[in-house]
Amino acid sequence: MIKLDRRKFLLGSAATLAAGSSASALPAxxxxxxxxxxxxAATLWDLQADPRLGEAISTxxxxxxxxxxxxxxxxxxxxxxxxxxxxxxxxxxxQKNDLTMRGHTLAWYHDIPDWTKQIKDxxxxxxxxxxxISTVVSYxxxxxxxxxxxxxxxxxxxxDVKDRRxxxxxxxxxxxxIPLAFRTAAxxxxxxxxxINEYDIESAKDSFIAKRAAYRNLIMELLDQxxxxxxxxxxxxxxxxxxxxxxxxxxxxxxIRSWGLEVYVTELDVNDEKLTGSPTERDAIxxxxxxxxxTAIWTxxxxxxxxxxxxxxxxxxxxxxxxxxxxxxxxxxPLDGEFKPKPLMDVISKFTKDV
Ligand code: XIL
Numbered sequence: 001m002i003k004l005d006r007r008k009f010l011l012g013s014a015a016t017l018a019a020g021s022s023a024s025a026l027p028a029x030x031x032x033x034x035x036x037x038x039x040x041a042a043t044l045w046d047l048q049a050d051p052r053l054g055e056a057i058s059t060x061x062x063x064x065x066x067x068x069x070x071x072x073x074x075x076x077x078x079x080x081x082x083x084x085x086x087x088x089x090x091x092x093x094x095q096k097n098d099l100t101m102r103g104h105t106l107a108w109y110h111d112i113p114d115w116t117k118q119i120k121d122x123x124x125x126x127x128x129x130x131x132x133i134s135t136v137v138s139y140x141x142x143x144x145x146x147x148x149x150x151x152x153x154x155x156x157x158x159x160d161v162k163d164r165r166x167x168x169x170x171x172x173x174x175x176x177x178i179p180l181a182f183r184t185a186a187x188x189x190x191x192x193x194x195x196i197n198e199y200d201i202e203s204a205k206d207s208f209i210a211k212r213a214a215y216r217n218l219i220m221e222l223l224d225q226x227x228x229x230x231x232x233x234x235x236x237x238x239x240x241x242x243x244x245x246x247x248x249x250x251x252x253x254x255x256i257r258s259w260g261l262e263v264y265v266t267e268l269d270v271n272d273e274k275l276t277g278s279p280t281e282r283d284a285i286x287x288x289x290x291x292x293x294x295t296a297i298w299t300x301x302x303x304x305x306x307x308x309x310x311x312x313x314x315x316x317x318x319x320x321x322x323x324x325x326x327x328x329x330x331x332x333x334p335l336d337g338e339f340k341p342k343p344l345m346d347v348i349s350k351f352t353k354d355v
Pocket of ligand 1: 067151235267317
């Protein structure tokens with residue numbers, strides 16, 4: 001493992017890539033307007049290109065999470081380098097704006113750099129995996145509130161509750177890749193909350209119900225093995241045409257909490273590609289889906305962390321991935337493309353008032 005000079009990294013980052021505006025504490029009146037526990041994901045590119053984005057996050061949010069900057073490809077250009085500068089710049093932005101920051105993500109089937117995938121020897125893969133998690137979590141020790149340690153471990157359409165996603169990590173480390181990631185992270189920072197994170201478990205479709213059951217089973221197995229897992233992330237990349245499975249989701253969340261775990265909403269947005277109708281009609285359905293989601297989760301208590309994957313439709317990943325048949329932009333987030341609040345922001349406001 002290469003030696004890191006923590007102080008050098010911190011000074012270097014502060015000097016070069018700050019994305020925030022002023023370096024002072026914000027006025028109390030501004031802080032009081034924020035939706036407690038609400039946060040948004042952002043890339044450094046977007047923060048630097050458009051000051052309205054940072055302004056919106058600092059107006060509505062109490063936390064932020066980097067979209068790309070803590071993933072392997074951006075942190076690890078090669079086997080010997082840890083390039084923390086871009087993530088540090090988002091951390092600087094958070095500090096300057098009195099926001100907390102989450103970490104996303106340490107172990108994922110996706111976004112593994114080519115140099116890593118070219119390692120053929122399983123022992124060497126394990127060394128690279130442990131080195132990465134240990135170095136990155138140590139570097140941000142005492143700075144982040146929580147980490148998405150393992151992201152998306154369940155396949156779509158699982159065959160049964162034991163089904164797990166086949167990943168580069170499983171090919172080399174078998175099922176131990178998940179406990180190993182959590183144990184390594186906990187050893188590097190004993191206080192940060194460690195989360196597992198999954199998508200497509202919120203609706204009533206059969207494949208979602210199956211995925212939720214497999215997720216539940218995995219969480220139970222990890223707890224049985226004494227794995228240091230503290231929180232369960234519901235990504236909540238919702239599909240506007242699908243109803244929320246309010247009953248099933250409420251039951252799932254209640255059970256997870258009865259095991260002593262926290263529940264976070266980690267990547268909220270609502271893809272409206274299958275909705276017809278005017279923007280106003282679409283926005284109303286989008287807001288209703290999130291209202292149903294949060295109502296279901298709230299049956300067993302409030303959620304202290306709700307993050308959307310972006311804050312303005314202008315900077316949503318969905319517009320880069322899917323195109324509506326009518327060529328209109330998707331409207332998945334709480335603010336529109338001009339940073340005006342939509343009904344979805346009212347829903348978030350309602351659920352984050354007294355948390
Ligand atoms: C997405 C980013 O938003 C995209 O810009 C990138 O190209 C791919 O990753 N689930 C996750 C996030 O956990 O990391 C993904 O982010 C969106 C789905």
